[in-house]
Amino acid sequence: MRILKRPNTLAVFFAALSMSLLMSACEPAASDEPADASAASEPTYVLAIHGGAGTIRRSDLSPEREAQYRAKLEEALRAGHNVLSGGGSSLDAVIATLTILEDSPLFNAGKGAVFTHEGTVELDASIMDGATKNAGAVAGVKHIRNPIALARLVLEKSPHVMLTGDGAEEFARENGVEMVDNSYFYTEWRREQLERAKAAEGAMGAAMPPGEELAPGAYKYGTVGAVALDRAGNLAAGTTTGGMTNKRFGRVGDSPIIGAGTYADNATCAVSSTGWGEYFIRGVIAHDIAAMMAYGGASVEEAARTVIMDKLEAMGGTGGVIAMDREGHVAMPFNTEGMYRGRIDAEGNVTVEIYKD
Amino acid sequence: MRILKRPNTLAVFFAALSMSLLMSACEPAASDEPADASAASEPTYVLAIHGGAGTIRRSDLSPEREAQYRAKLEEALRAGHNVLSGGGSSLDAVIATLTILEDSPLFNAGKGAVFTHEGTVELDASIMDGATKNAGAVAGVKHIRNPIALARLVLEKSPHVMLTGDGAEEFARENGVEMVDNSYFYTEWRREQLERAKAAEGAMGAAMPPGEELAPGAYKYGTVGAVALDRAGNLAAGTTTGGMTNKRFGRVGDSPIIGAGTYADNATCAVSSTGWGEYFIRGVIAHDIAAMMAYGGASVEEAARTVIMDKLEAMGGTGGVIAMDREGHVAMPFNTEGMYRGRIDAEGNVTVEIYKD
Numbered sequence: 007m008r009i010l011k012r013p014n015t016l017a018v019f020f021a022a023l024s025m026s027l028l029m030s031a032c033e034p035a036a037s038d039e040p041a042d043a044s045a046a047s048e049p050t051y052v053l054a055i056h057g058g059a060g061t062i063r064r065s066d067l068s069p070e071r072e073a074q075y076r077a078k079l080e081e082a083l084r085a086g087h088n089v090l091s092g093g094g095s096s097l098d099a100v101i102a103t104l105t106i107l108e109d110s111p112l113f114n115a116g117k118g119a120v121f122t123h124e125g126t127v128e129l130d131a132s133i134m135d136g137a138t139k140n141a142g143a144v145a146g147v148k149h150i151r152n153p154i155a156l157a158r159l160v161l162e163k164s165p166h167v168m169l170t171g172d173g174a175e176e177f178a179r180e181n182g183v184e185m186v187d188n189s190y191f192y193t194e195w196r197r198e199q200l201e202r203a204k205a206a207e208g209a210m211g212a213a214m215p216p217g218e219e220l221a222p223g224a225y226k227y228g229t230v231g232a233v234a235l236d237r238a239g240n241l242a243a244g245t246t247t248g249g250m251t252n253k254r255f256g257r258v259g260d261s262p263i264i265g266a267g268t269y270a271d272n273a274t275c276a277v278s279s280t281g282w283g284e285y286f287i288r289g290v291i292a293h294d295i296a297a298m299m300a301y302g303g304a305s306v307e308e309a310a311r312t313v314i315m316d317k318l319e320a321m322g323g324t325g326g327v328i329a330m331d332r333e334g335h336v337a338m339p340f341n342t343e344g345m346y347r348g349r350i351d352a353e354g355n356v357t358v359e360i361y362k363d
Numbered sequence: 364m365r366i367l368k369r370p371n372t373l374a375v376f377f378a379a380l381s382m383s384l385l386m387s388a389c390e391p392a393a394s395d396e397p398a399d400a401s402a403a404s405e406p407t408y409v410l411a412i413h414g415g416a417g418t419i420r421r422s423d424l425s426p427e428r429e430a431q432y433r434a435k436l437e438e439a440l441r442a443g444h445n446v447l448s449g450g451g452s453s454l455d456a457v458i459a460t461l462t463i464l465e466d467s468p469l470f471n472a473g474k475g476a477v478f479t480h481e482g483t484v485e486l487d488a489s490i491m492d493g494a495t496k497n498a499g500a501v502a503g504v505k506h507i508r509n510p511i512a513l514a515r516l517v518l519e520k521s522p523h524v525m526l527t528g529d530g531a532e533e534f535a536r537e538n539g540v541e542m543v544d545n546s547y548f549y550t551e552w553r554r555e556q557l558e559r560a561k562a563a564e565g566a567m568g569a570a571m572p573p574g575e576e577l578a579p580g581a582y583k584y585g586t587v588g589a590v591a592l593d594r595a596g597n598l599a600a601g602t603t604t605g606g607m608t609n610k611r612f613g614r615v616g617d618s619p620i621i622g623a624g625t626y627a628d629n630a631t632c633a634v635s636s637t638g639w640g641e642y643f644i645r646g647v648i649a650h651d652i653a654a655m656m657a658y659g660g661a662s663v664e665e666a667a668r669t670v671i672m673d674k675l676e677a678m679g680g681t682g683g684v685i686a687m688d689r690e691g692h693v694a695m696p697f698n699t700e701g702m703y704r705g706r707i708d709a710e711g712n713v714t715v716e717i718y719k720d
Contacts, residue, residue: 139645139678145615146527166614167641170503171528173613256530257523258502265622265647284524288496290622290650297654304658321496 049237051090052334053099054349055082057113058228059280059326062344064361072360075112075346079358082106083350086234091352096234096242096276097135097158104131104154104244107230111193113346114228116152119191119248121200127191129153129248130262132168133161136241136270136332143168143262147175149185154246156183157262167264171256196251203252229261231268231278233330241332243268243276243292250283259283265293272332274299275306281318281325281342289318295329306330310337406594408447409691410456411706412439414470415585416637416683419701421718429717432469432703436715439463440707443591448709453591453599453633454492454515461511461601464587468550470703471585473509476548476605478557484548486605487619488514489525493598493627493689500525500619504532506542511603513540514619524621528613553608560609586618588625588635590687598689600625600633600649607640616640622650629689631656632663638675638682638699646675652686663687667694 057079067075086103090096108116119127131153132143142161145168150156156178160169169177179185229247236242245268247261260266260283267283269292270276277292286292291313298309310329318325319341326340328347338347340362348358414436424432443460447453465473476484488510489500499518502525507513513535517526526534536542586604593599602625604618617623617640624640626649627633634649643649648670655666667686675682676698683697685704695704697719705715 134645141645164612165641166610166612167644168615168620170613170615173611177612253523254530255521255523255534256527258525258527263525263620263622264644265620265650269647284522287524287621288491288498290626290647293622293647293650294654297651298658301655301657301659301661 049239050334050352051235051237052330052336052349052351053083053086053090053103053232053234054328054330054336054338055079055086055103055107055230055232055347056278056280056326056328056338057107057230057346059324059340059342059345060228061342062346062360067360075360076358078107078110078112079346079348080356082232083348083356083358084354086232087350087354090234090236091354093237095238096236096240097133099234099236100133100232100242100244101155101158103232103234104230104246105152108152108154108246113230114248115230115246116248117191118193118196118228120196120228120251121192122249123204123252123254125197125200126188127248128253128256129191129246130258131157131244131246132262132264132268133157133244134242134264134268134270134276135161136243136272136276139271141167141264141268143264143268144170144174145258145262146171146256147178148188149175150178151184151186151190154244157244157246159183168262170258191248199251207252229267229280231280231328233270233276233278233328233336235276235330235332235334239272239332241270241272241276241330243270243278245278245280260286260291263287265290267292269293269296271296275309275329275331277310277327277329279325279327280345281340282323285318285321285323286325289313289321289323291318291327295327299331306335307337311339314339315341406596407691407709408592408594409687409693409706409708410440410443410447410460410589410591411685411687411693411695412436412443412460412464412587412589412704413635413637413683413685413695414464414587414703416681416697416699416702417585418699419703419717424717432717433715435464435467435469436703436705437713439589440705440713440715441711443589444707444711447591447593448711450594452595453593453597454490456591456593457490457589457599457601458511458515460589460591461587461603462509465509465511465603470587471605472587472603474548475550475553475585477553477585477608478549479606480561480609480611482554482557483545484605485610485613486510486548486603487615488601488603489619489621489625490514490518490601491599491621491625491627491633492518493600493629493633496628498524498621498625500621500625501527501531502615502619503528503613504535505545506532507535508541508543508547511601514601514603516540525619527615548605556608564609586624586637588637588685590627590633590635590685590693592633592687592689592691596629596689598627598629598633598687600627600635602635602637617643617648620644622647624649626650626653628653632666632686632688634667634684634686636682636684637702638697639680642675642678642680643682646670646678646680648675648684652684656688663692664694668696671696672698
């Protein structure tokens with residue numbers, strides 16, 4: 007533990023210890039989700055993903071559409087699992103997984119991203135390595151087919167963590183990243199979502215409370231993310247998105263913000279967020295989960311549940327996270343109607359879920 | 364405490380309690396800086412500022428130059444104090460203070476900001492209200508005289524938290540903010556710094572380890588920030604900067620990132636960071652201090668010192684923070700040669716410091 011470098015922080019250690027004891031005394035380790043991990047001593051590997059949280063009800067998805075989502079989420083999980091089972095890194099697994107979701111028109115990331123107010127597509131992504139706490143992020147890129155891969159390139163090739171707009175694309179070009187026309191990202195259903203969002207905005211006029219007029223519930227889900235634990239025991243997390251339908255003014259949400267949308271530290275957990283980005287920024291949600299583990303001695307399940315179901319909820323925010331600790335325990339709390347989510351364990355067992363119940 | 368909403372988080376409360384007891388048992392409440400607060404029961408108000416951390420040695424500053432810095436820091440402190448003593452809000456005090464530092468050519472913010480690789484100036488700023496945890500941030504703006512005021516406008520008038528580039532300026536224009544030409548920000552000494560940075564970059568060539576070549580120590584200080592506590596007991600924090608000399612690719616540092624460069628929550632503390640931004644982003648430094656108080660029961664002095672002197676140091680990062688709790692206790696740890704810093708208490712007593720010793 008890094009914080010044990012100074013004598014006086016021994017108190018923190020003892021307090022964390024006493025907290026653990028108190029917690030065990032109060033109740034058995036509760037978990038929303040069963041643990042995926044084998045015994046901590048033998049190396050395991052686990053991958054979990056989300057495809058966005060929001061007002062996703064059974065009545066909204068036809069059986070065919072639901073089957074498409076489930077199939078694509080499973081394909082992405084298996085791609086990441088292949089990396090991990092072959093001894094690849096959690097960073098590589100996150101990239102393999104998210105690239106499939108970015109290339110699918112089903113999710114609000116890469117191909118299939120939502121439109122801005124101006125009718126263009128602007129993409130954000132970030133990735134973090136739990137072993138080194140190195141990170142890379144890009145915001146507001148318009149010609150990058152796979153923003154998560156560019157975020158990885160920033161992590162590896164740039165002294166900076168976060169690159170934005172035209173500058174981020176210049177960095178991509180200098181590093182030989184293939185550019186696509188912005189129209190590559192356009193899909194008809196996202197265009198219709200923009201039209202509906204603009205119509206609703208017009209209908210609501212100025213009477214809406216601040217914060218509501220540009221962000222009604224229906225237009226803000228679909229971000230994708232992944233967290234992974236590899237055989238070497240290293241965690242990684244990544245998140246990629248098109249942001250919010252009808253967004254203006256170069257708005258950046260939580261997805262490219264380290265600490266809000268993405269966080270990974272082997273000492274605690276890897277987290278990817280999805281939901282109403284402004285609340286995730288203000289609550290520093292991904293890091294808050296890690297901090298509750300580091301300083302409060304909470305389990306990943308307890309920390310993730312408290313931060314989403316209590317703290318985010320109390321702020322008025324909506325969304326969810328996937329969070330994984332270094333033993334492969336996974337938590338996937340959300341306070342919306344649904345969240346596309348799934349996991350795959352070392353044996354290749356896949357679980358994919360969409361709705362709350 | 365928000366986290367006490369669920370029965371099982373009672374354990375967190377008891378553990379925090381036991382941590383406090385353990386800490387008191389281990390050592391007296393240590394403090395790098397004397398507390399400014401009066402008794403918690405009577406309303407007090409305090410303001411603290413920084414003008415950047417870095418390789419600031421006595422030998423680098425002429426007596427005349429040092430006197431200029433001290434005078435401007437005191438002027439800024441008194442401007443914020445006037446707001447607070449008149450019953451104004453901590454947000455207003457932060458704005459009044461930082462506007463003076465932005466308008467001065469001495470600091471790397473507003474007039475006097477450093478140059479990008481392209482020879483232009485691009486500014487970042489953020490502000491957060493500890494009472495509501497509302498926040499506003501702008502990144503990469505080129506024509507806004509006072510970016511901290513624009514960040515405040517985002518906080519108040521936009522449903523979004525973070526606006527970037529041309530979009531942020533469009534938002535400013537629609538809200539009647541006065542625009543300035545980019546040349547307004549140009550100063551001769553910053554132009555010379557860019558030339559020296561470019562020369563050093565060329566001289567170092569490709570042999571430098573990644574992360575070093577664009578960010579040698581001498582070119583990354585000067586960000587300004589303020590934290591304030593008002594008579595109503597509300598905290599606020601703000602940070603504004605020109606970023607890093609010779610920055611490229613739309614690089615964004617920690618200053619506009621909520622959780623990294625700026626954070627405020629009445630439940631814990633208000634923080635403004637300065638230093639090598641990439642490390643502050645990866646360490647989510649401002650929020651980490653607040654989290655160590657919230658979950659670890661640490662005082663603001665202990666949390667700030669541990670995060671900067673132990674955790675940031677262990678990552679290889681350099682810089683400092685100003686942090687203030689709701690009773691007006693102030694901590695100002697930094698691991699560099701110096702940090703421009705100051706504070707003013709309710710009686711108008713001013714302290715301004717620059718060097719380590």
